[in-house]
Amino acid sequence: MSLGKQSQPHSQSSSPMLFSLQGSLLTLAIFTLLSFIYFSLNSVHFSSSPTIHISADTNEQFSDIYHSPEVFRLNFAEMEAKFKVYIYPDGDPKTYYQTPRKLTGKYASEGYFFQNIRESRFRTDDPDQAHLFFIPISCHKMRGKNTTYDEMTVIVRDYVESLIFKYPYWNRTLGADHFFVTCHDVGVRATEGFPLLVKNSIRVVCSPSYDVGFIPHKDVALPQVLQPFALPAGGNDVENRTTLGFWAGHRNSKIRVILARVWENDTELYILNNRINRAEGNLLYQKKFYNTKFCICPGGSQVNSARITDSIHYGCIPVILSNYYDLPFNDILDWRKFAVILTEKDVYNLKQSLKDIPYSEFLTLHKNLVKVQQHFQWNSPPVKYDAFHMVMYDLWLRHHVIKY
Structure with a gap:
């Protein structure tokens, strides 16, 4: 009898503890569920944020x-x-x-x-x-x-x-x-x-x-x-690009003088020691970009050259021939993914350097080049x-x- 009387109050005191534990678990479950919903919605919102539509390609591709x-x-x-x-x-x-x-x-x-x-x-x-x-x-x-x-x-x-x-x-x-x-x-x-x-x-x-x-x-x-560019932008036209390399311009820097002297008589590189004479035909200079794989871009009186953006526009992979050039948007764009970066001493081995680039790599460079064209276009x-x-x-x- 005495043991029974002692067990009754023990049973009554454990019930509130049980209910308290169940309430805590229920609260924890609700909090976990709400947290899951919150982070799920946040994830959906994040994934639906604006993406860069350079082209129809996916994020991985560009x-x-x-x-x-x-x-x-x-x-x-x-x-x-x-x-x-x-x-x-x-x-x-x-x-x-x-x-x-x-x-x-x-x-x-x-x-x-x-x-x-x-x-x-x-x-x-x-x-x-x-x-x-x-x-x-x-x-x-x-x-x-x-x-x-x-x-x-x-x-x-x-x-x-x-x-x-x-x-x-x-x-x-x-x-x-x-x-x-x-x-x-x-x-x-x-x-x-x-x-x-x-x-x-x-x-x-x-x-x-x-x-x-x-x-x-x-x-x-x-x-x-x-700008304005004389001709439309070059695109998926690699089959038309039969000339290995091209440059024509004034010899107003040491590297340009060397480039013309070493390569102007080469049969695979189209190198002129002056600008193309307009009397020979309309827009011959611009059209040459269309049928060339690599366009040589040596510095002139300054390290920069508009020939680089011409090359990008016309779909000809720019070959930066400079000991130093802080290229535009260099901290944003990886230029080695759409251009060839060389130093001035490489001019003597220029043709072999270009010929050593596998065709598959050339295709990748050209594909990436088309993607960056809009970054080098001014609009109003x-x-x-x-x-x-x-x-x-x-x-x-x-x-x-x-x-x-």
């Missing part, structure tokens, strides 16, 4: 042309959503601040950028929202007025110093969040006499050479594009993933290193 395709996709989307640039409104419109005088020829990239930045979503009229500040110096426009380089330097210096005096933004970072854009050698020569601008601000230039003070982690290599208004957006992305990457 990802090789980027160093980090997923990082590029995510960062590009963030840039589109957040990036803001303030354009200084001051200055003599006859000298700068307006779009350069034409959007053609070797200065086309500069002109298109000036026009594109004003048409784009990235522009803000509120400097307090800006990540970067654009100094709209068109040295090309000054050149069109027969202004000397010394006179240009004075104009640029006076203009930038007036911005420093009038606005508080330069002094916050000593110009590290400011940038200017110039193509070919005009803007480089006009600004090199103003070290405060060259050393502190971001230079977006077509001449990314060490001998003009180019700093890869600070400055941006601007692709030099001769700008189009997603075109040259303008790639330059803006490079600027977006650089603004992250600036701290107030």
Whole structure:
């Protein structure tokens, strides 16, 4: 009897403990289920985020042309959503601040950028929202007025110093969040006499050479594009490409002189020591890109050459023949996946180097080349993933290193 009386209260006290344990397990189960649903929905949302539609290919097929395709996709989307640039409104419109005088020829990239930045979503009229500040110096426009380089330097210096005096933004970072854009050698020569601008601000230039003070982690290599292109883009046309290699141009650099001297009489490489005479036929130079596998791109008076973007447009694999060239979008694109990179000393073994490339590798290079064509095309208004957006992305990457 005494044992029975003791067991009854023990049974009553264990029931609340049991219910408490069951409640905890039920709570844990509900929490686990809700967590699963949450992360599943997040996963669906992530996978449905915008993807890069370079072509009809899948991600696996085009990802090789980027160093980090997923990082590029995510960062590009963030840039589109957040990036803001303030354009200084001051200055003599006859000298700068307006779009350069034409959007053609070797200065086309500069002109298109000036026009594109004003048409784009990235522009803000509120400097307090800006990540970067654009100094709209068109040295090309000054050149069109027969202004000397010394006179240009004075104009640029006076203009930038007036911005420093009038606005508080330069002094916050000593110009590290400011940038200017110039193509070919005009803007480089006009600004090199103003070290405060060259050393502190971001230079977006077509001449990314060490001998003009180019700093890869600070400055941006601007692709030099001769638009409009005379003929349509080259595509899936490898069967028509029967010439091994091609170059024609002025011998205005040591490497070009050597290239012409060593290979101008070769039967497999079509090398001319001057430009193709237009009198021989219409657009013969451009048409030669269509039937050539590899187009040789040696540096000229500067390390850069518009021949590289011509090669990309016409589907001829560019052969970069340079000891140093910080190639456009080099931190985004893996150039070795769609181009051949050689040093100047390789010129003596050029033909064998090209012949040693297996046909299967040539096909892969050509396929990848077609995928990057849109990155080297300017449009008005700008189009997603075109040259303008790639330059803006490079600027977006650089603004992250600036701290107030």
